[in-house]
Amino acid sequence: xxxxxxxxxxxxxxxxxxxxxxxxxxxxxxxxxxxxxxxxxxxxxxxxxxxxxxxxxxxxxxxxxxxxxxxxxxxxxxxxxxxxxxxxxxxxxxxxxxxxxxxxxxxxxxxxxxxxxxxxxxxxxxxxxxxxxxxxxxxxxxxxxxxxxxxxxxxxxxxxxxxxxxxxxxxxxxxxxxxxxxxxxxxxxxxxxxxxxxxxxxxxxxxxxxxxxxxxxxxxxxxxxxxxxxxxxxxxxxxxxxxxxxxxxxxxxxxxxxxxxxxxxxxxxxxxxxxxxxxxxxxxxxxxxxxxxxxxxxxxxxxxxxxxxxxxxxxxxxxxxxxxxxxxxxxxxxxxxxxxxxxxxxxxxxxxxxxxxxxxxx
Ligand code: UFG
Numbered sequence: 001x002x003x004x005x006x007x008x009x010x011x012x013x014x015x016x017x018x019x020x021x022x023x024x025x026x027x028x029x030x031x032x033x034x035x036x037x038x039x040x041x042x043x044x045x046x047x048x049x050x051x052x053x054x055x056x057x058x059x060x061x062x063x064x065x066x067x068x069x070x071x072x073x074x075x076x077x078x079x080x081x082x083x084x085x086x087x088x089x090x091x092x093x094x095x096x097x098x099x100x101x102x103x104x105x106x107x108x109x110x111x112x113x114x115x116x117x118x119x120x121x122x123x124x125x126x127x128x129x130x131x132x133x134x135x136x137x138x139x140x141x142x143x144x145x146x147x148x149x150x151x152x153x154x155x156x157x158x159x160x161x162x163x164x165x166x167x168x169x170x171x172x173x174x175x176x177x178x179x180x181x182x183x184x185x186x187x188x189x190x191x192x193x194x195x196x197x198x199x200x201x202x203x204x205x206x207x208x209x210x211x212x213x214x215x216x217x218x219x220x221x222x223x224x225x226x227x228x229x230x231x232x233x234x235x236x237x238x239x240x241x242x243x244x245x246x247x248x249x250x251x252x253x254x255x256x257x258x259x260x261x262x263x264x265x266x267x268x269x270x271x272x273x274x275x276x277x278x279x280x281x282x283x284x285x286x287x288x289x290x291x292x293x294x295x296x297x298x299x300x301x302x303x304x305x306x307x308x309x310x311x312x313x314x315x316x317x318x319x320x321x322x323x324x325x326x327x328x329x330x331x332x333x334x335x336x337x338x339x340x341x342x343x344x345x346x347x348x349x350x351x352x353x354x355x356x357x358x359x360x361x362x
Contacts, residue, residue: 001075002072007030008027008030009029009054011190015183015239017048018047019242029041029054031054034083035084037191040188059081059103062106069110069113069116076118078119078242078246079107079120085197097151100151104155104158105158118169118171118250119172120245120249121173122174124175124176126148127144127153129143134298136301138175172245175259175260176233176260177260177298180235181236181320182323182327183235189324189334191334199271208328213284214283214284215288218287218290219287221296222296223265223297226287227268227269228295229296231262232266241305244309262300264299277321278321279325
C-alpha cells in the first residue's frame with residue numbers, strides 16, 4: 001500500500017515509517033517540522049534504503065493537504081501529527097485544540113475529498129483519565145484530565161462519528177501507553193525540544209551529564225516502591241503494531257480501538273535501575289513531591305490487540321533502556337549531533353543499515 005504518514009518525521013512516526021517499509025509498503029511523509037528535526041530524514045532514508053518523499057506541510061493548511069492528495073493515490077493515512085506535552089497544553093490550550101483537533105478535521109476532509117477511507121490514529125492512554133482499575137481495558141470509562149487529553153478524546157469521537165456517517169470509512173484508534181526506546185541502529189530516537197517532561201528522555205539526559213539529577217515525582221504512592229507505575233513500551237514494538245493494525249483493518253474490513261502496552265507495570269525507580277544496568281552509569285535522583293495530575297499506577301490490558309491481529313510487545317524494559325541509551329550516547333544532543341560511535345555497553349544488537357539512494361522530493 002502507499003501510505004501517507006502525517007507526522008512521519010517525529011519520534012513514533014519515524015520508527016513506524018521504517019516498520020511500514022520493512023513490510024513492503026511505500027511511504028510519503030507530511031510533517032510541519034514543529035516538533036521534529038529535518039535531520040531525521042537522511043537517517044531514515046539511509047536505514048530504509050529506499051526513497052521517501054517528504055512534504056513540509058501543516059495539516060491545517062487545507063491547500064497543501066488537498067494538493068498532497070491530488071499528487072498521490074493513497075491507500076491509507078497514519079496520523080501522528082500532534083502536540084503532546086501535558087503541561088504545555090494547560091498553558092496554551094487553544095494551540096492544542098487548533099493543531100490537534102482542527103488539523104485532524106482538515107485531514108479528514110482532505111481524505112474524504114480524495115476518497116481515502118482508511119485511517120490509523122495515534123491516540124493515548126490519556127483518554128482513560130485516572131483509571132478506576134488496572135490493567136486498563138478498552139471498555140474502561142473515558143475522561144479528560146487536561147487539554148492535551150481532550151484533543152485525543154475529541155479526535156477519537158470525531159473519527160467515530162465519521163465511521164458512523166460513512167459506512168465505508170475504517171479507522172484504528174491506537175491508545176499508546178508510555179513509548180520509550182529507539183531503533184537498534186542508534187540513528188533515530190526521541191529528541192525532545194528543551195527540558196524533557198517525560199521520564200525516559202530525562203533519565204537519558206542525566207546519564208550523558210546534560211542534567212544534574214532526576215526529580216522523582218512522588219515516593220508515597222501505593223505501589224511497589226512508592227513511585228509511579230507505568231506501562232513502558234518499546235517504540236519498535238509500537239511501530240510494528242501500526243503496521244499490524246493497518247493490515248488487519250484492510251483484511252478484516254473493520255474499525256478497531258486498541259490499547260498498545262506490554263501489560264506490565266514498571267515503577268520509576270525500577271526504570272532508573274534498569275537504565276543504570278543497561279548504561280553502566282549511575283543516575284542521580286531525588287524524590288520530590290507528586291506532580292499534579294499524575295495517577296499512581298497505569299498499565300494496559302493489551303489482550304485485545306493480540307486477539308484481533310496477533311500483536312504482542314516483544315521487548316522488555318532492559319531492551320528499552322539499552323536502545324534508549326545507545327541512541328542517547330550516539331546522539332548526546334539529539335539530531336543536532338553528528339552521530340557518534342555506538343557505546344561499548346550497548347553493542348551486540350544492531351540493525352542492518354541499508355544503502356542511501358534517496359532523493360529529496362521537497
Ligand atoms: N516522572 C518523574 N520525573 C520526571 C518525569 C516523570 O518522576 O522528570 C514520573 C511521573 O511522575 C510518572 C512516570 O515518571 O510516574 C512517567 O511519567 P511520564 O511523564 O514519562 O509519562 P506519563 O505517564 O505522565 O504521561 C504519558 C504521556 C502522556 C499521556 C499520559 C497518560 O507522556 O502523553 O502518559 O496516558 F497523556
